Amino acid sequence: MHLLEPSARERLFPLCEGLDAHAAVGAILRGAATGDVFVDDVARPRSALLRVKRRLFLAGVADNDRFTEGVKAWFGEYLYPTAAREGTVEWWLCHDGEPWETTIATMVGERxxxxxDSVCYEFTARRAPTELPAGMSVRAVDQALLAQGALRNLDALREEMCSERHTVDEFLAKSHGVCIARADPAGDELVSWCLSEYDHDARCEIGIETVxxxxxxGHSRQAATALVERLLARGTTRIGWHCWRQNVxxxxxxxxxxxxxxxxxxVYLDWFDExxxxxxxxxxxxxxxDPSAALAWFARAMAMxxxxxxAWFGAARAAAALGRVDEARELLSGAVARGFDDxxxxxxAAELCVLHDSEGWRRLMGQIGAA
Incomplete structure (x- = not known):
């Protein structure tokens, strides 16, 4: 497996055609996003692995033993050690076709x-903006906004700006964003923000977060509508939206x-912490x-x-779903003893309703201050 120089990446567009729904891929190949591209053969690439931060993409021929072994070695010798040093939580991987499904199992080894499943949407129709409540306004995510150090939730916004970009400065130089700010005598705050990602060639994706x-x-829609209008005004013609299928x-x-x-x-997800x-x-x-299978996985985690x-809280939910009420109560006590206080x-948790009328439940609620 070979690292492809940035100057040679654009010729991989035909190989990566099956990943066209992902703006990140084009951004990496154009040099509009900081990332790496690995191929099986620099002169005649048949298989490719693209990486931008925690996101990984596989393209081309899946039945390629040397490339598969190269990726497997890269996972073990580079990706995991680097994540441990940098504090990265998980990796996220998708591919361009069914043949990769079997190959991925070999690449990840014992992980x-x-x-x-994720879904992809693309912008097709303008929507009229809805009126913001009194005291709220749409603001651009720019240096002037970031300079307001007393603005509540500003750190959360900064963190989100670096979710797909490496630094705040890189975001400001290459991406765009808006937020909804609320004026308050006790201190103004940000309540929602929408940011562009992987901007290149008049396209991007957008991500959204609301406190x-x-x-x-309705603030998520208001923020998204406001950003879309600004992107269209800048000449962006293709805007994507990705989310988990279960995220209704x-x-x-x-x-x-x-x-x-x-x-x-x-999509394949793996947390670096075993x-x-x-x-x-x-x-x-x-x-x-499948609470039975869930309990088995939780047991393996709790043994570490x-x-x-x-993990104890999740195991309690699984045990309760299986009718093992006493076990669920013990597991909840274990979760609280270890600091879980949500x-x-x-x-x-619907599975825990069976415990709500018990003295043990009331005692636990008192311990976490939720009585």
Whole structure:
């Protein structure tokens, strides 16, 4: 496997045609996003791996043993050690066709990535902006905004600006964004923001975030509509929106903001921390309605010294779903003892309703301050 020089990347567009829905791929090849491109053969590439931050893309011929072994070695010798040093949480991988499904299992070795499905939308129809509540306004994400150090949620915005770009400065130079700000005598705050990603060749994708206390109020759509208008005014002609298939709220917002569904695709996710990855596998099985398998994954996570505290909470949900109430109660106690104190998660877990009238439940709620 060979690292391809930036000057040679544009000729990979035909090989990567099956990944056209992803603006990140074109941005890497054009040099509009900082990333790496690996190929099996520099002179005559048949298979390629593209990377931008935590996102990975596979394109071309999947049945390529030397390339497969090269990627497997790169995972073990570079990706995981680098993630450990940098504090990266997980990697995200998609491919351009079914043949990669078998190959990926060989590439990741003994890891246990989760396979999930994402959907892609593209902007097709302008929507009239809705009126903002009194005291709220749309602001550009720029240096002037970032200079307002007292603005609440500014750090969260900065973090999001670096989710797909390497630095805030790189975002300001290559991407665009808007936010909805709320004036408050106690201190102004940001309630929602929408940012462009992988801008190149008059196209991009957009990502959106709304502060928890202001969700379900239409602010996500307002922010998205405002950014789309600014992008169109700048000459952007193709705007994408990607989200998880099960993210009903994001899909509905996309449609309300003028985006149309164009397809879906599989995604592989793997947490670099092994215990966390096992626990995430448990959560995935629980979400998919298999509490027995979920409990087995959680047990593997909890057996490890660095297991996250929420693994005990997830295991409790799985045990309760299986009717193992006493076990669920013990697992919840274990979660609280290890510092898990998310009262909303406790009260929102349908599987735990069977415990709500017990003295043990009331005691746990008192311990986490949710009584």
């Amino acid at each position: 246990h990535p989760i396979r999930d 928890a206390d202001y969700r379900r109020c 709220a994001s899909r509905a917002t996309a449609q309300r903001a003028g985006f149309t569904w164009v397809g879906e695709y599989p 215990a966390a990855n096992l626990a995430v596998n448990g959560m995935a099985r629980l979400r998919n309605g 010294a660095q297991a996250p505290n929420w 009262g909303d998660a406790f009260c929102g």
